[in-house]
Amino acid sequence: xxxxxxxxxxxxxxxxxxxxxxxxxxxxxxxxxxxxxxxxxxxxxxxxxxxxxxxxxxxxxxxxxxxxxxxxxxxxxxxxxxxxxxxxxxxxxxxxxxxxxxxxxxxxxxxxxxxxxxxxxxxxxxxxxxxxxxxxxxxxxxxxxxxxxxxxxxxxxxxxxxxxxxxxxxxxxxxxxxxxxxxxxxxxxxxxxxxxxxxxxxxxxxxxxxxxxxxxxxxxxxxxxxxxxxxxxxxxxxxxxxxxxxxxxxxxxxxxxxxxxxxxxxxxxxxxxxxxxxxxxxxxxxxxxxxxxxxxxxxxxxxxxxxxxxxxxxxxxxxxxxxxxxxxxxxxxxxxxxxxxxxxxxxxxxxxxxxxxxxxxxxxxxxxxxxxxxxxxxxxxxxxxxxxxxxxxxxxxxxxxxxxxxxxxxxxx
Numbered sequence: 001x002x003x004x005x006x007x008x009x010x011x012x013x014x015x016x017x018x019x020x021x022x023x024x025x026x027x028x029x030x031x032x033x034x035x036x037x038x039x040x041x042x043x044x045x046x047x048x049x050x051x052x053x054x055x056x057x058x059x060x061x062x063x064x065x066x067x068x069x070x071x072x073x074x075x076x077x078x079x080x081x082x083x084x085x086x087x088x089x090x091x092x093x094x095x096x097x098x099x100x101x102x103x104x105x106x107x108x109x110x111x112x113x114x115x116x117x118x119x120x121x122x123x124x125x126x127x128x129x130x131x132x133x134x135x136x137x138x139x140x141x142x143x144x145x146x147x148x149x150x151x152x153x154x155x156x157x158x159x160x161x162x163x164x165x166x167x168x169x170x171x172x173x174x175x176x177x178x179x180x181x182x183x184x185x186x187x188x189x190x191x192x193x194x195x196x197x198x199x200x201x202x203x204x205x206x207x208x209x210x211x212x213x214x215x216x217x218x219x220x221x222x223x224x225x226x227x228x229x230x231x232x233x234x235x236x237x238x239x240x241x242x243x244x245x246x247x248x249x250x251x252x253x254x255x256x257x258x259x260x261x262x263x264x265x266x267x268x269x270x271x272x273x274x275x276x277x278x279x280x281x282x283x284x285x286x287x288x289x290x291x292x293x294x295x296x297x298x299x300x301x302x303x304x305x306x307x308x309x310x311x312x313x314x315x316x317x318x319x320x321x322x323x324x325x326x327x328x329x330x331x332x333x334x335x336x337x338x339x340x341x342x343x344x345x346x347x348x349x350x351x352x353x354x355x356x357x358x359x360x361x362x363x364x365x366x367x368x369x370x371x372x373x374x375x376x377x378x379x380x381x382x383x384x385x386x387x388x389x390x391x392x393x394x395x396x397x398x399x400x401x402x403x404x405x406x407x408x409x410x411x412x413x
Contacts, residue, residue, distance in 0.1 A: 002187055004222045005057070005173065006215060007197040010042050011049035013210050017200070018053055020215035021224065023193065025050055026086070027058040030197055030206045034142045035088040035114060037061035037073070044080040057084035057112070065093025067101035074102055078109040086138065088114045089125065096128045106133030116142035117152040117176060123164060130168035136192065137165050141176030144198070144206060149176030155185065155311050156318035162189045177206075180300045183221040185307045188315065194222060220301050254292040255343060260309045261285045264352070268321040269328065276321060283360075284313055285348040286332065290341045304341055312336065325349045325361045333365040343367055 003023035007030070008014045014025050027043050029036035036059070038046075043058045050056050058080065060073040070087060077085045087102065089095045102111055111134045115121035119142050126137055139161055141149055149158075158174065165172035174186055175195030186194055198206040200215045263286075266279035290304045297303050312335045322328045329347045336345045343366060350360035 002191055002222055003193040004219055005175070005193045005195040006200060006210070006218075007195060008046070008210065009038065011046045014046050014050055014056075016210055016212050017215055018050065020212060021219045022215065023054060023224075024084075025054050025056045026195065027056065027082070028197070033062040034116065034140060034144065035059040035062055035086065037077070040076055040080055043077060043082060047081045055083040056081075057086055058082045059086045059088065059114075062088060062090060065090055065095050065098050067094070067098050070098040071101045071105070074105055074111070078105055082109065084110045084112055084135065086112045086114050088140075089116070089122070090142075091119065095122070095125060099125065099128045099132050099134070102134075103132040106135075110135035112136040112138055112171070112173065114138045114140055116140055117149050118142055118146055121161070123161075126164050126168050126170065130170055134170060136171030136173060137161075137168075138173035138175060138195070140195070144177055147177065148182065149174060149178060150182060150185070152176075155189070155314055158186070159189045159315060159318070162191050165192075180217060180221060181305065181307065183218070183300065184305045185311050187222070188308065188311055217299060217301070255289045256292045257287055257289055258304050258306050258309070259285075259287045260306055260313075263310055263313065265314065265317060267317045267328070269317075269323070269325060269351070271323045280351060280353040282317075282325070282328075283350040283352055284332075285346075285350075286313070286336075287346040288336055288342055289344040289366075290339075291343060304339065308339070309336065325351065326363070329361055329363045330365075333363060337365060337367065 004021075005024040005026050006017035006020075006022035007026040007028050008017055009029060010027070014027075017025055025046070027038050027046055029038050038058065047056050058077045060070065060077055063069055063073055074085050074087055085105075087098070089098075099113060105111065111129075111132075113125060113129045113134055113136075115125065115137070117139050121139060129137055139149065139153070139158070141147070141152065146152075153161075162172045162174075171192040173193045173195055174189070174191045175197075177198050178186070178194060178196055179199050183194065196218055197210075199218050200210040201208040202211040202214050263284040264281055265284070267282040268279045269275065269282060270280065286309050288304070288309060293302050295302065313332060316328065316331050316335065329349050332347045333345045336342050344364065345366070346362065346364045348360065348362040350358050352358060
């Protein structure tokens with residue numbers, strides 16, 4: 001389950017983040033660099049104000065990579081009572097020695113090592129951190145004006161980071177000027193948490209005060225551990241974004257078509273030995289029929305993002321050599337049909353480097369009528385009422401929750 005981290009400047013912003021349902025309250029000073037630290041007194045006061053309602057983390061600052069300096073800063077933050085201390089890795093010095101110096105502190109507080117996607121992260125430091133007893137590792141951006149996380153690292157590289165964290169027993173985190181459209185893309189990777197600051201501040205930038213409406217929008221895009229609203233009622237658009245769909249009769253429900261056409265990528269594919277030497281160009285045309293939302297699209301909560309299609313393809317082809325285009329086409333269709341709103345998929349693959357011709361395959365796959373049976377969502381009720389709501393989470397699966405409601409083609413290998 002991916003959780004939402006909200007970076008705040010103190011207790012007032014922490015209350016806003018808590019009110020919107022943030023999972024982790026993270027203290028930093030955005031005016032003092034990528035990991036600008038707040039004074040110990042501010043951190044201690046915020047920990048007291050949060051009072052255990054959510055875990056609290058704090059950063060140690062943009063520090064030189066000197067073991068004694070890093071240890072002193074991390075120890076000071078640990079003594080405030082935070083649950084996590086985030087330690088950044090900056091150029092120069094001995095990063096591995098700094099991590100090892102923090103090993104004695106790991107028994108007192110959960111430590112998170114932070115590397116930066118725009119400063120060539122070192123994968124070997126994950127091993128060092130795990131051996132030193134760290135609890136997690138995170139990717140962020142050091143220069144906030146240089147772009148978002150996904151401007152510096154592509155999804156397959158980010159997946160390798162998340163997978164490596166899992167293999168080392170580390171909680172994984174992704175951050176770096178993330179925006180709302182990035183969320184469905186990064187959720188494909190299943191990181192431990194996604195971190196936000198700028199997206200919570202509206203149009204005024206990361207140094208401005210966070211805005212409740214912006215925090216709520218980001219929270220709504222990240223599926224919570226349960227769908228029972230903790231604050232005020234339930235937003236049925238949120239449920240839709242998380243894959244819960246209202247009843248309309250599955251056989252007559254209106255549908256929309258989301259597509260990606262003419263996507264050309266290098267793919268290691270082919271059954272011949274000669275085709276294992278180098279990738280070859282493959283063109284993808286994918287059409288996805290989805291159940292239409294019952295309301296006009298207003299933001300990312302209301303749509304099925306076409307990035308899910310293209311990103312999913314990139315993740316599949318990054319896994320290794322594929323012998324048959326039919327295999328890849330089936331994998332793409334199966335991946336997309338896992339999304340509850342998807343009812344039918346058409347996948348066309350063309351190998352563009354097979355001599356003077358273009359060869360490929362096109363398949364169409366859909367849900368069986370027995371599986372495409374979403375259950376009806378009950379109408380809104382008054383806030384605070386306990387209302388049993390029957391929801392369809394995935395094909396053939398029905399979940400019942402109590403919520404406080406408010407009113408194959410030819411071969412072409």
